[in-house]
Amino acid sequence: MSCKQQTKNADNPFFTEYNTPFGVPPFDKIDTSDYMPAFTEGMKQHNDEILAITENKETPTFENTILAFDKSGQLLTKVSKVFFNVKQAHNNEKLQEIAQKVTPLLSAHSDNISMNAKLFERIKSVYENRDNLKLDAQQKRVVEKYFRDFEREGANLPADKQQELKKINEQLAILSVKFGENLLAETNKNFSLVIDKKEDLAGLPEGVIAAAAETAKAEGQDGKWVFKLNKPSMIPFLQYADNRDLRQKLYTGYFTRGNNNNNNDNKQVVLDMVRLRAEKAKLLGFDNFAAYVIDENMAKTTQAVDDFLIKLMAAATPVAKKELAEMQALSDKEGNKFKLESWDWWYYAEKLRKQKYDLDENELRPYFSLQNVRNGMFAVATKLYGISFNRIDNLPVYHKDVETYEVKDTDGSHLGILYLDYFPRPTKDGGAWCTDFQSAGYDENGKKVDPIISIVCNFTPPTGDKPSLLNWDETTTLFHEFGHGLHGLFTQGKFTRTAGNVPQDFVELPSQVMENWAGEPEVLRMYAKHYETGEVIPEELIAKIQNSGLFNQGFDNSEYIAASILDMDFHKLTSPVTLSNVEEFEKTAMQNIGLINEIWPRYRSTYFAHIFDGGYAAGYYVYLWAAVLDADAFDYFKQSGDIFNQQLAASFRKNVLTEGGDDEGMIQYMKFRGQEPSIEPLMKKRGLN
Ligand SMILES: [Zn+2]
Numbered sequence: 019m020s021c022k023q024q025t026k027n028a029d030n031p032f033f034t035e036y037n038t039p040f041g042v043p044p045f046d047k048i049d050t051s052d053y054m055p056a057f058t059e060g061m062k063q064h065n066d067e068i069l070a071i072t073e074n075k076e077t078p079t080f081e082n083t084i085l086a087f088d089k090s091g092q093l094l095t096k097v098s099k100v101f102f103n104v105k106q107a108h109n110n111e112k113l114q115e116i117a118q119k120v121t122p123l124l125s126a127h128s129d130n131i132s133m134n135a136k137l138f139e140r141i142k143s144v145y146e147n148r149d150n151l152k153l154d155a156q157q158k159r160v161v162e163k164y165f166r167d168f169e170r171e172g173a174n175l176p177a178d179k180q181q182e183l184k185k186i187n188e189q190l191a192i193l194s195v196k197f198g199e200n201l202l203a204e205t206n207k208n209f210s211l212v213i214d215k216k217e218d219l220a221g222l223p224e225g226v227i228a229a230a231a232e233t234a235k236a237e238g239q240d241g242k243w244v245f246k247l248n249k250p251s252m253i254p255f256l257q258y259a260d261n262r263d264l265r266q267k268l269y270t271g272y273f274t275r276g277n278n279n280n281n282n283d284n285k286q287v288v289l290d291m292v293r294l295r296a297e298k299a300k301l302l303g304f305d306n307f308a309a310y311v312i313d314e315n316m317a318k319t320t321q322a323v324d325d326f327l328i329k330l331m332a333a334a335t336p337v338a339k340k341e342l343a344e345m346q347a348l349s350d351k352e353g354n355k356f357k358l359e360s361w362d363w364w365y366y367a368e369k370l371r372k373q374k375y376d377l378d379e380n381e382l383r384p385y386f387s388l389q390n391v392r393n394g395m396f397a398v399a400t401k402l403y404g405i406s407f408n409r410i411d412n413l414p415v416y417h418k419d420v421e422t423y424e425v426k427d428t429d430g431s432h433l434g435i436l437y438l439d440y441f442p443r444p445t446k447d448g449g450a451w452c453t454d455f456q457s458a459g460y461d462e463n464g465k466k467v468d469p470i471i472s473i474v475c476n477f478t479p480p481t482g483d484k485p486s487l488l489n490w491d492e493t494t495t496l497f498h499e500f501g502h503g504l505h506g507l508f509t510q511g512k513f514t515r516t517a518g519n520v521p522q523d524f525v526e527l528p529s530q531v532m533e534n535w536a537g538e539p540e541v542l543r544m545y546a547k548h549y550e551t552g553e554v555i556p557e558e559l560i561a562k563i564q565n566s567g568l569f570n571q572g573f574d575n576s577e578y579i580a581a582s583i584l585d586m587d588f589h590k591l592t593s594p595v596t597l598s599n600v601e602e603f604e605k606t607a608m609q610n611i612g613l614i615n616e617i618w619p620r621y622r623s624t625y626f627a628h629i630f631d632g633g634y635a636a637g638y639y640v641y642l643w644a645a646v647l648d649a650d651a652f653d654y655f656k657q658s659g660d661i662f663n664q665q666l667a668a669s670f671r672k673n674v675l676t677e678g679g680d681d682e683g684m685i686q687y688m689k690f691r692g693q694e695p696s697i698e699p700l701m702k703k704r705g706l707n
Pocket of ligand 1: 498526
């Protein structure tokens, strides 16, 4: 190494221990030019560490193989966490350039590791000897996890089968890109609802009309109004437009995307992907692709997923029919002579909502100042777990708007750091998320590492002399992300592979469960106070909040479950797949579960990006599964007569939040709950019983 490089490296904050309070990233010292050298060095160190494992002449042991692998790549993790989190929350062109450069390098890097035959040989050797190595339960679990990770990628297959698998993976990758490109064209390019007569805008709110005028301008149709098939453009039109023919035109455009027998048709892509996934599952020793995916999840079997979906569908269908009947009556009363169709649902549901569930946002907001909501969620965590939150101002931040807190445990000891970043800005991605700059765990020298958690949102900002006043959706979102945050703060575990690492259908339990506290009358009375007068939210508004949770649930649940079933049905097909007609398949699947004609599945096959161009194949059900769990968990508190029951809170913290990754998800949950989760509390909460 030359002297020059050494000086350069000495200045790079990623190459030394962070010299900051609580070891948080020194954002004020990190320069954009520090990232790439840190990535390069991080990958090099990681490779060296893996080489040291594979070239070790000693017999593979837990320490020299599994533990060494578990603790490898720390520099790469360190720089990746800072880089990708900052990029999401406070992007710029330089960061984008680095991302484009480094992303393919990182994916090649991880492929090289998962295909490292020598590494797998050593892991396999430890795995096969695991019962003779005097390992404790956690060590054994980590060995099994790593072995399974490699096995699931095909590392344990003979060479010719590995070749076959590689080909399938390549084809699947190409097809999923194609699916996404077709869908993008069908959504943005191939369809526009162009309106040139003002009377056709009747019913639409002003903001919606203005946005449509903007879209028209962008499409070179100045002076007209254009509606597109993305949901922010389409849904308001379906909700408010009085012109029924235009609603039909727009919605038909939406639900036929990818199914127009043009260059962007996705039917063959779907058939090919389903066939290849079934082949992949067979190669890896599974009956079908869904079994392969769900084997890693809390549900464990496709049967368990089908069972809960079908039970909920049976409960949702009569409610959907009732909603339809109510809307039909409303339409009849208006003197209409038609039977409602799928494109009428949003329009009449909106009328019904106004009549029965009207929750005026402007009436609500003054009780939900950001400060009160934040203090409310902190207070809930304090009452449940005894932890405290102390604002500190001397930590470096990546943007001046970020708030920082030290979180202390019941006994006053340091638990972790929490960053809160609330408001939109042009450099921030949309939505809300919880992430970490450092996960709880232990470093390669066995030293404890404390969590540094970050919550990023896009909430209503303060205006003039008014503070940020949240709507109900934003309020529950903050509680939701905070739930992920608590999971990250409480996580403990010796091994990177298992600490806090829970299955896909468990991830949303810690977050969604917190939303229950947000809306509980007892808790609302604690934090929902008028920002000017301090007046506690009136009981009448509390009742409205509670009631609004029941709006349109027959529809919401039916369309979600229908999509989940469609996903499951495609991925339960066994190889060789003989399926040839996507539309017929979908129709049969929907008939089997009794989906009414007035509702389409939330995503139809040809635009189901979650499963054909995302990470949710055989996994769209996970949100609903977690909803069953969160309702069941909260119900346990309620049944005890105290939503702050200390014994239950301690058990939830220990078994679900702290040790969630220590054993199979269902076992961890049952340690808390004492029995399997029931779907009854969710049905009750959503008015489906
Ligand atoms: Zn979440």
